[in-house]
Amino acid sequence: MHPLLKTNILLRSIFICLLLFVLSGCWDRVEINDLAIVTGMGIDKTDEGDIELSVQIANPKAMASSGSSSGGQSDGETTVVNTVKGKTIFDARSKLQEGLSRQFFEGHNRVIFISKELAEDGIKKHVDFFARFPSPRLRANVFIVDSKASDILKVPSDFELNSAEVARELAKLKIGLNITTKDLLQQLANESGSIALPIITAEENPTGKKGLRLSGSAIFKKDKMVGQIDSALTRGVLWIRDKIEMSSVTLEPDNTEGYISFELLRSSTELIPTIKDGKWKMIVNITTEDDVVENETNLDILDPKITNKLEKQLERKVKERIQDTLDYVQKELEADIFGFGEAFHHKFPKQWEKEKDKWEEKFPKLEVEIIGEAYIRRPGRSNIPQEEQKKE
Amino acid sequence: MLEKGKISAIQLIILLYPTITATAILVLPATTGSFAKQDMWLSPIWASTFGYLSIFIAYALHKYYPQKTLIEYSEKIVGMIPGKLIGFGFLFFLLHTNGMNLRDYGEFVVGNFLQKTPIIVVVLSMAFVCAITVYGGIEVLARSSQFFFPVFVVLFLFIIVLLIPVLNPKNILPVMGEGLTPSIKGALIPSQWFNEFILISFLLPYLNKKKNAFKWGVLSVSLVMITLVITNLFSLLLFGDITSYFTYPFMDAARYISIADFLQHVELIVMALWVTGMFIKISVFYYAIVLGTAQWLGLTSYRPIVFPIGFLLVVLSIWVTPNLQKLTEFSSTTWPVYAFVFQMFIPVSLLLIAMLRKKKSN
Amino acid sequence: MKWLSILGILVITILIILYEWPKLKKNQKKEKKAFAVLLLTSVTLSIVLLYFPDIPGPTELIDTIFKPFGNLLSNL
Numbered sequence: 001m002h003p004l005l006k007t008n009i010l011l012r013s014i015f016i017c018l019l020l021f022v023l024s025g026c027w028d029r030v031e032i033n034d035l036a037i038v039t040g041m042g043i044d045k046t047d048e049g050d051i052e053l054s055v056q057i058a059n060p061k062a063m064a065s066s067g068s069s070s071g072g073q074s075d076g077e078t079t080v081v082n083t084v085k086g087k088t089i090f091d092a093r094s095k096l097q098e099g100l101s102r103q104f105f106e107g108h109n110r111v112i113f114i115s116k117e118l119a120e121d122g123i124k125k126h127v128d129f130f131a132r133f134p135s136p137r138l139r140a141n142v143f144i145v146d147s148k149a150s151d152i153l154k155v156p157s158d159f160e161l162n163s164a165e166v167a168r169e170l171a172k173l174k175i176g177l178n179i180t181t182k183d184l185l186q187q188l189a190n191e192s193g194s195i196a197l198p199i200i201t202a203e204e205n206p207t208g209k210k211g212l213r214l215s216g217s218a219i220f221k222k223d224k225m226v227g228q229i230d231s232a233l234t235r236g237v238l239w240i241r242d243k244i245e246m247s248s249v250t251l252e253p254d255n256t257e258g259y260i261s262f263e264l265l266r267s268s269t270e271l272i273p274t275i276k277d278g279k280w281k282m283i284v285n286i287t288t289e290d291d292v293v294e295n296e297t298n299l300d301i302l303d304p305k306i307t308n309k310l311e312k313q314l315e316r317k318v319k320e321r322i323q324d325t326l327d328y329v330q331k332e333l334e335a336d337i338f339g340f341g342e343a344f345h346h347k348f349p350k351q352w353e354k355e356k357d358k359w360e361e362k363f364p365k366l367e368v369e370i371i372g373e374a375y376i377r378r379p380g381r382s383n384i385p386q387e388e389q390k391k392e
Numbered sequence: 393m394l395e396k397g398k399i400s401a402i403q404l405i406i407l408l409y410p411t412i413t414a415t416a417i418l419v420l421p422a423t424t425g426s427f428a429k430q431d432m433w434l435s436p437i438w439a440s441t442f443g444y445l446s447i448f449i450a451y452a453l454h455k456y457y458p459q460k461t462l463i464e465y466s467e468k469i470v471g472m473i474p475g476k477l478i479g480f481g482f483l484f485f486l487l488h489t490n491g492m493n494l495r496d497y498g499e500f501v502v503g504n505f506l507q508k509t510p511i512i513v514v515v516l517s518m519a520f521v522c523a524i525t526v527y528g529g530i531e532v533l534a535r536s537s538q539f540f541f542p543v544f545v546v547l548f549l550f551i552i553v554l555l556i557p558v559l560n561p562k563n564i565l566p567v568m569g570e571g572l573t574p575s576i577k578g579a580l581i582p583s584q585w586f587n588e589f590i591l592i593s594f595l596l597p598y599l600n601k602k603k604n605a606f607k608w609g610v611l612s613v614s615l616v617m618i619t620l621v622i623t624n625l626f627s628l629l630l631f632g633d634i635t636s637y638f639t640y641p642f643m644d645a646a647r648y649i650s651i652a653d654f655l656q657h658v659e660l661i662v663m664a665l666w667v668t669g670m671f672i673k674i675s676v677f678y679y680a681i682v683l684g685t686a687q688w689l690g691l692t693s694y695r696p697i698v699f700p701i702g703f704l705l706v707v708l709s710i711w712v713t714p715n716l717q718k719l720t721e722f723s724s725t726t727w728p729v730y731a732f733v734f735q736m737f738i739p740v741s742l743l744l745i746a747m748l749r750k751k752k753s754n
Numbered sequence: 755m756k757w758l759s760i761l762g763i764l765v766i767t768i769l770i771i772l773y774e775w776p777k778l779k780k781n782q783k784k785e786k787k788a789f790a791v792l793l794l795t796s797v798t799l800s801i802v803l804l805y806f807p808d809i810p811g812p813t814e815l816i817d818t819i820f821k822p823f824g825n826l827l828s829n830l
Contacts, residue, residue, distance in 0.1 A: 349569025
């Protein structure tokens, strides 16, 4: 054999041996059964002013048995909640890891609960971790908790695997605000400087079982919580922000007894900022389409004339709701969570540039005009007049 | 001639397109976003003029010296010693920049996925693959990128399409609210990425059909421009004002994808996109360095220096910067000027001198 | 740990030499020189960097030359 070829064979075999090292994988190989999959995280404030981190970790043992065993007897809860104190989130996380046989993994974490106490001190610094550390996702939903965040994580759930999932599904229904870490970061960066986050509470129902419930929103100025609004006002916020998807309106028509309920089909809101002679004004233009779903009155809603009247009343009702929200959030809390500032920035960038530092004073005095158009599209599946039923 | 291989016009595009877009897709939204804010999608359009200019200069010089690369004709144009100096400077620039590219590649992989893996392992394995490709010559380089290019494009489109449901069109407003200045400022750094098109001067001599070379070059600049506009636009529509917060906005955008709670956690696609794109980018630079060095030294073959230069690249990738912060700072303050000198100023001067000489001799 | 890295560097160097040297023909003097010089530079540099990771590199060099212009750019 030619000597040159010989070295080549030697070389090739060395190379092949070296390749084996590459095939063994990398430093960061982690097996799934070495992972503690975090499903929800909660942050509370301690008495010393530090933070207390609670994590909800999926319990694979319980999950597996609840799936397979027919008796429904599972060994323990589907999730485990651990709590520890620390200076920062990562500090607490490291301390938690000391007592955990598996490695932390936040890649599947979908919910972050922040306690009200902490929120009142400012949340910006706590959000940093969720945007900087590689494994958490920006899509995780953020909630403010009235009580302790760790309690919410411990609430058992009926339909979903864990309470964090319940919270996320609730947000997804869009009855209340649906804010992800990304949205929160965006709002924090926003020039209007106000944020709204959904509030979730654990409520005991009559049977003594605990369940989660969306109960309005927390309103922030800069990054500090300044107040809260209930579900009805939250609906108003959603309406102005053009985020409303599910809503029911019940009204008492004039000149008759009983109520009519409407279900919202679709609605669109347009914010039209105007500046006239240096006077700033916001026009909120709402178009909603509704169906009649319940009719207690003796009105014949097949009659176009009556429908017309009802549309007017519906319009008024929607406007009222929005006015209520504005009255409280704009006049009392003075927090621009509606995106009014942004709308002005978008339409009048030059004027905005000059006035944006004064926006905080300007916003509460801003004139807001609500104009709306309501359409009732369908009378529903049947049309049974109440009067005739009574006669029978 | 050192290189006996030939490439086709399509292969030229396939080599150049990922060379520019690979890094740009990930980092560009953040760099332009910090200057141009909601006008950042306009920046690549302004920046692309430099790409067209680069193609024009490289092509004009190529017309004068059809068989030669930049390293060779600079000696012809300004004489032996100044030519060698320019050549050395240019090679140094390429070597340094490619060291940074290699580091960029490693930083992304380590920063997002393999946090505990020593960066040298990531960098070394990439350099090794690139070395083998470059060793094979321009045809192997072209074919391997031909193999990876469709993967690159398909993965990119995949992410883009999945992003559509989460976009908020309002983020684009106000368009040019503060006039043109912010978007032009945002174009300053990407303009030097577009100037990397000057690398075409190392590929043009090996084109099999020279007829439409200019047209193909212009086409590849346009494709890059469109891609970057889309990348910036999508990052903007998703993140709005906070785009510049992220080190790799496109990565975070991909992480945000969730279709029906089912199709989610697709960020590994970005990783695949990055690896394939960076492979081509580093290889093209690497090839230009190896070919240029061989020509500069007057060697009869460039193969013997492929591995030593690869080794040097790995060392450089570690040496260029102690951390990502410094790398980012350098590539957004000093590098654009540095790159402008080598990618724009020197080629333009060479072209002007060549034109004057031609006139004189006529 | 350092000796392990040096060992790694040497193994890579030897592999490169073993692969490339036999392919170089007798009359390719220039190529041999270029090969040797480049490889030697890389090896020395890598070992030096192993012991003194903070010595100023090309980035610092370029920074000192172009920084004034770079600052101009960011102050625009």
